[in-house]
Amino acid sequence: MKPIIIYTPYNCLLKCGEQELELDENEHAIIEDxxxxxxxxxxxxxxxxSFVIDLSEKNNKFYSIVEKDNKILIFLLDGxxxxxxxxxHIKYSNMKCDIEISQDSISFNSDTHKKHLLLNKKPLSLKYxxxxxxxxxxxxxDDCQTLLAYNMKNNTVKQFKGExxxxxxxxxxxxAEKSFTFEKFEQEYYVDQEGLKNKTKTFLLxxxxxxxxxxxxxxxIKNQDIxxxxxxxxxxxxxxxxxxxxxxxxxxxxxxYMFDNKSCFARSDEKDVLYEFIIKNGxxxxxxxxx
Numbered sequence: 001m002k003p004i005i006i007y008t009p010y011n012c013l014l015k016c017g018e019q020e021l022e023l024d025e026n027e028h029a030i031i032e033d034x035x036x037x038x039x040x041x042x043x044x045x046x047x048x049x050s051f052v053i054d055l056s057e058k059n060n061k062f063y064s065i066v067e068k069d070n071k072i073l074i075f076l077l078d079g080x081x082x083x084x085x086x087x088x089h090i091k092y093s094n095m096k097c098d099i100e101i102s103q104d105s106i107s108f109n110s111d112t113h114k115k116h117l118l119l120n121k122k123p124l125s126l127k128y129x130x131x132x133x134x135x136x137x138x139x140x141x142d143d144c145q146t147l148l149a150y151n152m153k154n155n156t157v158k159q160f161k162g163e164x165x166x167x168x169x170x171x172x173x174x175x176a177e178k179s180f181t182f183e184k185f186e187q188e189y190y191v192d193q194e195g196l197k198n199k200t201k202t203f204l205l206x207x208x209x210x211x212x213x214x215x216x217x218x219x220x221i222k223n224q225d226i227x228x229x230x231x232x233x234x235x236x237x238x239x240x241x242x243x244x245x246x247x248x249x250x251x252x253x254x255x256x257y258m259f260d261n262k263s264c265f266a267r268s269d270e271k272d273v274l275y276e277f278i279i280k281n282g283x284x285x286x287x288x289x290x291x
Contacts, residue, residue, distance in 0.1 A: 002067070004031040006038070006053075008076040015039040040076065051087075061100075088128045090135050095152045097135045099128055106148065108135060113155035117148070131170055131191035138165060138172075147172060149196055158196065160189075171199065211261040214277045217284060218264060221246070222253040234283035249287075 006014065007028045014021040016035045023029055031038070038053040040062070051062045053074060058065045066073045088099040098109040103122045108115045123139035123146075130136065135150040145165040149158045162174040171190035188199040217232040229243050241249075251269035258264045263276045271291075278286040 001032070001034040002070055002072050004035070004038075004055075004072045004074060005029070006031065006074045006076065009078040010076070011043045012076070013041040013043060015041070038074075086126075088137075090128070090130045092130055092133050092152065095133060097130075097150065097152050099135065099137055099150075101126065101137065106137065108148075108150040108157065110152050110155065115150060115155055115157050117157065127167070129167075132193055132195075134191045134196055136172070138167065147174075151195060153195075171196075210279060210282050213279055213282060213284065214262055214264065215258055217277075218253070218256050218258075218266070218275075221250045222256065232284055234280055234285040236280075237283075237285055237287075 005028055006023075007026075008023050009026060011024050012022075014023065014029060014031075016031060016033060016038045019031075019033065021029045021031075036055050039050065040053060041050045053063055053065075055065065055072065061077065063077055064075045066075070086101050088101075090097045090099065096111060098107075100107040100109065101119075101123075104119050106117050106119060119139075121141065123141055125140045127138040128136065133152045135152060137148050137150075139146045139148070144161055144163060147160045147165050149160070150156075151158075160172075160174050162176050164175040166173045166175070168188070168190070170192070171188065173186060173188045175186050186200075190197055190199045213232060217229075220228050220232070224247065226243055226247070229246055230238055233241075233246075250266075251271075254267040254270075256264050256266035262279060263274065266273050266275060274290040276288045277284050278288075
């Protein structure tokens with residue numbers, strides 16, 4: 001086994017097996033035992049972050065390893081500490097995950113995977129935890145909240161954003177900001193042993209100005225947003241057609257252009273179509289095309 005020399009720019013305690021070594025700033029230690037991992041406990045800092053040196057991992061945020069002259073040189077890095085990184089440990093069954101969050105990034109580290117994401121700005125506050133094998137971190141900013149859900153089994157992250165996110169006993173609720181289309185929007189998710197699932201979705205459509213009815217309706221048709229189609233139709237038209245008939249009538253819309261508030265050109269099922277709409281009391285009462 002090659003001798004290991006550890007250089008540190010800060011005070012720390014090293015543990016390898018039963019051996020413990022205390023180092024002051026800019027000192028070094030020589031370890032000649034046959035070890036693969038060394039625990040490091042920084043001391044003398046306002047915040048203390050323990051981590052493990054894994055000799056099979058040459059470089060990371062905590063240290064850098066160089067082999068020279070039949071020696072293993074390990075340089076501890078002070079950047080992580082000065083950057084003020086928070087580290088949270090989560091365990092479920094035989095799985096574990098470390099969440100590291102700095103001013104501009106966040107990392108989920110499991111036994112076999114690592115997922116790294118960039119943050120646009122520093123959160124004002126945060127909460128973390130897990131539901132079964134789904135780790136989460138809830139970030140609060142001045143204008144919204146973001147929840148990141150990390151699956152320890154398949155190393156995937158899902159991101160959710162809303163005006164307000166409420167944690168529940170087995171999941172969370174997302175309340176979206178008031179938008180051009182919605183006056184209110186709420187979606188609830190839950191987690192079981194299979195993973196993250198959608199539970200309910202409730203919404204209240206905004207009152208759409210009459211001059212925007214056709215545009216918003218065409219956007220919904222283009223996006224195949226089935227749930228909202230009927231809200232744009234008059235009672236008379238709803239008695240004559242179903243949602244499926246409306247979708248079949250328009251086909252697959254690739255794009256559309258508005259001529260005015262009540263007519264548009266669309267590319268539908270590879271055909272060019274002109275549509276005209278008759279609006280009554282803010283609802284679509286009749287649709288006419290040139291086919």
